[in-house]
Amino acid sequence: MNTTQPPVADAGPRPRLSARAAGLTSSAIRDLLAHARRPGMISFAGGLPAAAMFDLEGLHAATAAVLETGVDVFQYGATEGQDDLRQALARLMGERGAPVEASRVLVTSGSQQALDLVVRSLLDPGATVVVERPSYLAALQVLHLAQARVVAVDVDADGLCVERLDAACAGLAPRLAYVVPTFANPSGACLSLARRLALLEWAVRHDVWLIEDDPYGELRFGGEPLPSLLALAPRVPGAAARVIHVCSLSKVVAPALRIGWTVLPEALVGPVTRVKQSLDLQTSALTQEIAARYLGSGRLPTRVAAIARAYGARKRALADALHRHFGDRIGFNDPDGGMFLWARFEDGTDAAALLPVALDHGVMYVPGEPFFADAPDRSSLRLAFSTVGEARCAEGVARLARAARTPGACASL
Ligand SMILES: Cc1ncc(COP(=O)(O)O)c(C=O)c1O
Structure with a gap:
């Protein structure tokens, strides 16, 4: 038996990292x-x-069908996402009570990337962001990288305590609020209808962008369904232009596809797409096409x-x-x-x-x-x-x- 150990790699001097990376x-x-x-x-x-x-059977069928279509799925594609997937996602949003134009849907590499893209597009270092207390860990990491000032507001059984927002943000002029209104990670809480409406009104009153992160909303096993913030926004004058909806196929289809998306207010589509261009050019056309086929198969519900x-x-x-x-x-x-x-x-x-x-x-x-x-x-x-x-x-x-x-x-x- 050869007992020779491989040489220990020389770790070299400690790298000098940027302040944002060093603190992560x-x-x-x-x-x-x-x-x-x-x-x-x-x-x-x-x-x-x-x-x-x-759904392995459905995913195998979708993958086989995509591989038979030819070379295009191995080529570069549009930064915004493959047309058929954007349309399928727009239809899906409609089925969930929030009809949107496909042109407002930006496909991302998991919804994690959507959070990062939106935060990079909207925040300067030091900007104030409201989150739930407790909040999704990897969103806190994104906000840390963006050098945001984070204000955490308590969550109870009915989700974010919206009535505490004014006091928590007094004098801070928040730019953005990040919430997981439906079955939050980690609290599992679901924001009540009254608080959803109050949150939209608060965002309009204070001119705050609202990220609604919704990977779990479809996984309801009790209680009555509630409309998403995106679906409710048209009921509150001015709110539709403030809500940024973020969603994912990770929890309902498969995370390895890395397919997420964001529904953006019209004015943000261009800026956020340009940020994505500079980060990864596009999300894999191959997995996008598999996702589009899978959604088209009607097996998801x-x-x-x-x-x-x-x-x-x-x-x-x-x-x-x-x-x-x-x-x-x-x-x-x-x-x-x-x-x-x-x-x-x-x-x-x-x-x-x-x-x-x-x-x-x-x-x-x-x-x-x-x-x-x-x-x-x-x-x-x-x-x-x-x-x-x-x-x-x-x-x-x-x-x-x-x-x-x-x-x-x-x-x-
Ligand atoms: C609240 C929330 N947002 C976003 C994500 C990221 O999911 P993905 O990037 O796989 O779409 C997760 C994953 O656990 C999550 O819990």
């Missing part, structure tokens, strides 16, 4: 994912869609309904097990959709301190801290139920309860 911390969730591969681990950590629910049903059963199993094992010791929201249950140790347990013990017991979650732009609630944790079947949900919570009972495990705050 690695995503706590992406770092945790390595543990999820440990044999037997039950992971409530990753915000991944259930791979078993991917049935698939989304099946995914929502499965997630609903998983959420119920998780919620029941939390009640059974923790009683009042854990408080949590009870989401009507999406992939996340946001919980809090009411006895002051520090969720980050408990995590290594939980890992030893074969269960993992994301401690709440990285989802806070400021003043983190260290007792909070995010439990993603999308990839964990009902029986495993119950077993995972039993493991968590054993971990929490381990002497010395529950460093209180």
Whole structure:
């Protein structure tokens, strides 16, 4: 056996990074994912869609059909996106209660890129941005890279506490508000209709751009559907020109396609498209065409309904097990959709301190801290139920309860 080790690479001097890159911390969730591969681990950590629910038959058929069409799908394409996909997405928005012209749809490399493009297009360093508290971690990273000043406003069971916006933003002249109104990541909260309307009115009153990030809106398994901010905007004079809707196929079709999109107010289409030009020229024409074919096949609604049903059963199993094992010791929201249950140790347990013990017991979650732009609630944790079947949900919570009972495990705050 050759035991010669490869030479250790010379790391060289520490690179001098830009201030914005140097301050960027690695995503706590992406770092945790390595543990999820440990044999037997039950992971409530990753915000991944259930791979078993991917419509492989439909995706294979769409891919085969696209590959038969010839060379065009291997060529460069328009920055705005492939025409047939933009039209299919405009139709999809119409089916979701927000009819839009295809010319307002910009296809992006995942919805993550849409967030980045919009933020780069609208913000100068130091600009004030309102986010939910807690908020989507990777949006906070985008805002950090843009050197924005972030103001976080609390979320309750009905979503962002819109009535607190004026006080939170007093004297700050916010440029932008970033919200996930429907089944937010991580809070799972759904913004009430009254607050949706109040948020639109607030944006108009203060001349603020409003990003509505909506990857989970279709994954409803309880309660009554609510219109998106984009669909509601025509009811509030001036609001339609302020709402930037961002969406994705990642959670309902497959994230590997990297197909997201944004519906932009007319005036932003040119500027945001030019920013995309400078970043990646275009999103892959190949996966765009696969997505267009798949949407054209008509299979999506049935698939989304099946995914929502499965997630609903998983959420119920998780919620029941939390009640059974923790009683009042854990408080949590009870989401009507999406992939996340946001919980809090009411006895002051520090969720980050408990995590290594939980890992030893074969269960993992994301401690709440990285989802806070400021003043983190260290007792909070995010439990993603999308990839964990009902029986495993119950077993995972039993493991968590054993971990929490381990002497010395529950460093209180
Ligand atoms: C709220 C939210 N926005 C955007 C994204 C990015 O998704 P993608 O880039 O895969 O479309 C995610 C992914 O988890 C998310 O939770």
